[in-house]
Amino acid sequence: GQQLNQSPQSMFIQEGEDVSMNCTSSSIFNTWLWYKQDPGEGPVLLIALYKAGELTSNGRLTAQFGITRKDSFLNISASIPSDVGIYFCAGRIGVVGNTPLVFGKGTRLSVIA
Amino acid sequence: NAGVTQTPKFQVLKTGQSMTLQCAQDMNHNSMYWYRQDPGMGLRLIYYSASEGTTDKGEVPNGYNVSRLNKREFSLRLESAAPSQTSVYFCASRVNPAVGSNSGYTFGSGTRLTVV
Numbered sequence: 001g002q003q004l005n006q007s008p009q010s011m012f013i014q015e016g017e018d019v020s021m022n023c024t025s026s027s028i029f030n031t032w033l034w035y036k037q038d039p040g041e042g043p044v045l046l047i048a049l050y051k052a053g054e055l056t057s058n059g060r061l062t063a064q065f066g067i068t069r070k071d072s073f074l075n076i077s078a079s080i081p082s083d084v085g086i087y088f089c090a091g092r093i094g095v096v097g098n099t100p101l102v103f104g105k106g107t108r109l110s111v112i113a
Numbered sequence: 114n115a116g117v118t119q120t121p122k123f124q125v126l127k128t129g130q131s132m133t134l135q136c137a138q139d140m141n142h143n144s145m146y147w148y149r150q151d152p153g154m155g156l157r158l159i160y161y162s163a164s165e166g167t168t169d170k171g172e173v174p175n176g177y178n179v180s181r182l183n184k185r186e187f188s189l190r191l192e193s194a195a196p197s198q199t200s201v202y203f204c205a206s207r208v209n210p211a212v213g214s215n216s217g218y219t220f221g222s223g224t225r226l227t228v229v
Binding site: 009044 | 222
């Protein structure tokens with residue numbers, strides 16, 4: 001099946017630092033999504049991207065849909081302790097329809113106060 | 114709004130036992146999904162239902178069956194549990210993809226299953 005390569009697998013950062021993570025694929029995706037999972041909870045949608053080159057922000061989070069449509073990145077600025085969790089990228093090949101999302105393996109973020 | 118509700122939250126089974134994981138959504142979503150999450154493996158799709166009355170296999174369907182009981186409910190059944198099925202199971206639903214551009218999923222809070 002389709003695979004998304006998400007990196008890094010884990011990060012340990014100081015509070016206040018900026019964070020960057022990315023996802024790449026060998027296939028072209030038409031939708032990129034970024035989710036965050038808090039401990040003991042299900043993933044929650046952070047940002048959705050629908051067009052190549054699209055740059056979208058949600059508070060301190062910024063995500064971009066790569067021009068080649070084979071990658072996406074997520075940046076978090078000025079990290080705070082509540083940013084701790086697992087961040088997943090997800091993508092869909094189909095434009096319309098019910099093609100399920102494919103998920104990356106996640107980036108586990110730890111913030112040191 | 115409750116969103117996506119999963120029951121039970123925790124379960125311990127003995128090898129060979131059967132059980133059904135329940136999922137219900139109150140958002141009038143057409144599509145529903147079952148994923149399993151294992152350490153270092155991310156979220157892997159087990160089965161999905163694009164609409165009421167249809168189900169399709171995902172990436173890891175072996176050992177599982179599903180039932181889309183009605184538009185709200187989508188259950189996952191383990192007929193003969195195995196230790197390899199120890200995992201966290203997530204149900205998700207999605208708004209009708211023909212409506213607007215919202216294509217993200219809403220997830221439940223998960224069922225933590227241990228098979229001993």
